[in-house]
Amino acid sequence: MQTSSAIVLRRGTVLTMEPGQGDLPDTDVLVRDGRIAAVGRALDVPAGALEIDARGGIVLPGMIDTHRHMWQTAQRGYGSDWTLTNYFYFYYVNHVNLFRPEDIYAGNLLSALESMDAGVTTTVDWSHGLRTPAHADAALDALERVPGRFVLAYGDHSRGPWEWAGDFRDFVSRRGTGDGLVTFQIAFDVSDDAAFPEQAAFDVARELDVRVTTHAGVWGASGDAAIERMAQHGVLDDRVVYVHTGSLSDGSYERIAATGGHVSVATDSESGAGQGYSPTRRLRRHGISTSLSTDSSVAISGDMFHAMRATLSADRALGHLEAHARGETVVDNELRAADVLRYATLGGAEALGLDDRIGSIAAGKRADLVLVKNDRNPALFPILHPAGHIVQQAGARDVHSVLVDGRLVKHDGVLLLDARLAEARRAVEESLARVMKSLPAQDGSQPAGGRSAA
Ligand SMILES: [Zn+2]
Incomplete structure (x- = not known):
């Protein structure tokens, strides 16, 4: 899945962040070779392209x-x-x-x-x-x-x-x-x-x-x-x-x-x-x-x-x-x-200084994309004001898919980096065991030395 050279996000509401463009309902975003190849309706895509159903969701720049x-x-x-x-x-x-x-x-x-x-x-x-x-x-x-x-x-x-x-x-x-x-x-x-x-x-x-x-x-x-x-x-x-x-x-x-x-x-x-x-x-x-x-x-x-x-x-x-x-x-x-x-x-x-490469959804830009869609979250329906929904209703748990430079790193709500997450957990636990042992006893609400500071 992660190695597909082409990925298409199908029929989402696309917030391009391009000046003057507004929201694009029922729109596809095609990704090829790390770039956004096309943005439009009912796009033709290469054979073998991975299709992600974005209906009911919102696509925004990373x-x-x-x-x-x-x-x-x-x-x-x-x-x-x-x-x-x-x-x-x-x-x-x-x-x-x-x-x-x-x-x-x-x-x-x-x-x-x-x-x-x-x-x-x-x-x-x-x-x-x-x-x-x-x-x-x-x-x-x-x-x-x-x-x-x-x-x-x-x-x-x-x-x-x-x-x-x-x-x-x-x-x-x-x-x-x-x-x-x-x-x-x-x-x-x-x-x-x-x-x-x-x-x-x-x-x-x-x-x-x-x-x-x-x-x-x-x-x-x-x-x-x-x-x-x-x-x-x-x-x-x-x-x-x-x-x-x-x-x-x-x-x-x-x-x-x-x-x-x-x-x-x-x-x-x-x-x-x-x-x-x-x-x-x-x-x-x-x-x-x-x-x-x-x-x-x-x-x-x-x-x-x-x-x-x-x-x-x-x-x-x-x-x-x-x-x-x-x-x-x-x-x-x-x-x-x-x-x-x-x-x-x-x-x-x-x-x-990267606005010529990332930050908006347009053909030619690097494919850093986020699909917000969560059919299990009652707060994700109905969507009447897409930008308002992103800011005032959605949260990190509603991130369905994430692409960085055209590579899929999260799909269908699941981070595709299990081994890294396990490594991070081990590294943090080991770090905490030593760091916290080095700290003076405290009740957790105030760091040592902070109470009397101006
Ligand atoms: Zn800072």
């Missing part, structure tokens, strides 16, 4: 998560009640040296499989636990075990990027290229140091022609001063992805907009941990390219349906709240379901 700390998935759910302060104390202060290459591998493998199962065909691994080259090898080894599209965003939060940017250069020359499904970014945050030592990391990014991803506008951690310093040194451009940004001023947004920068919004994380309010309304005012992300499964799963729903809810809630403060009533919601679906697909592709 979703794209532009910021996830995949290595932390081995501690899934442990930080469910954390603020950002709790998180910083746990990972950055108290246990910075706890995680071995094997722990990075376990988290990445589990997270990569979660992406495939949930229809997230591209995931940016914001990998800031790479303390040694062996950690980096482990991160990439895990991603290469899973046939998804990944961006390894190389980072090490325990050191300044000027200290490890050379390691990244060596890593890319040693491990680069491959099948093209795994590409690279460099991941670091800009400090308060007026000498701007981060220049060295920006220089390596330019030299290697990779994008920079950076947490920005994070309450109490990174603010307008970092954006101003980046502007002074001429490193703001359309190859920077700013993560969160909710605590930035309008002046910083103007700088990001003027230089074509992209923003990754992680609404669930921002609402609970306190980086700053989900900024989608402000990003629209400034015309800034927007994508979505899930941040870390230590608190929140990698389910992009939930990321879309949380973002739509936060955006609309703020609109109503602001209107009520003025004594007014919002008659029509400004942000539409189709808009957040765009954030989660084509917006992500734009952030990665």
Whole structure:
């Protein structure tokens, strides 16, 4: 099944995300040799093509998560009640040296499989636990075990990027290229140091022609001063992805907009941990390219349906709240379901510079596709507003089939990677047995050292 050179999704409702195209009911999508060969009604297909019955379902481009700390998935759910302060104390202060290459591998493998199962065909691994080259090898080894599209965003939060940017250069020359499904970014945050030592990391990014991803506008951690310093040194451009940004001023947004920068919004994380309010309304005012992300499964799963729903809810809630403060009533919601679906697909592709290859459904693009269909879920019937149904009604359990680069990785609700899942379970159990034994006793609601933090 996985080796069929041609696959056709028959008679689904296709949400192409192509500008001006709208929803296409009762439409086929033909995949050949890794690409979308045709989109249309009653398509002729090659003999032997695998046919997937998409009737009653919705076909959308593979979703794209532009910021996830995949290595932390081995501690899934442990930080469910954390603020950002709790998180910083746990990972950055108290246990910075706890995680071995094997722990990075376990988290990445589990997270990569979660992406495939949930229809997230591209995931940016914001990998800031790479303390040694062996950690980096482990991160990439895990991603290469899973046939998804990944961006390894190389980072090490325990050191300044000027200290490890050379390691990244060596890593890319040693491990680069491959099948093209795994590409690279460099991941670091800009400090308060007026000498701007981060220049060295920006220089390596330019030299290697990779994008920079950076947490920005994070309450109490990174603010307008970092954006101003980046502007002074001429490193703001359309190859920077700013993560969160909710605590930035309008002046910083103007700088990001003027230089074509992209923003990754992680609404669930921002609402609970306190980086700053989900900024989608402000990003629209400034015309800034927007994508979505899930941040870390230590608190929140990698389910992009939930990321879309949380973002739509936060955006609309703020609109109503602001209107009520003025004594007014919002008659029509400004942000539409189709808009957040765009954030989660084509917006992500734009952030990665891959929008000519993925992010929408059109002949010639790489075949990263998701069929949402679940006849066992009463919430999947009737479908009167397809984009709204994806955002407000469906969930990861409703992902019927997933293709990455034309390869079927999930079919009829079943992930076709059983051996990998078994390996991930063993690796995570082994990692947890050691990691948790190393932690001080606690009640599970607060990480050690987090209670008194400001
Ligand atoms: Zn983050």
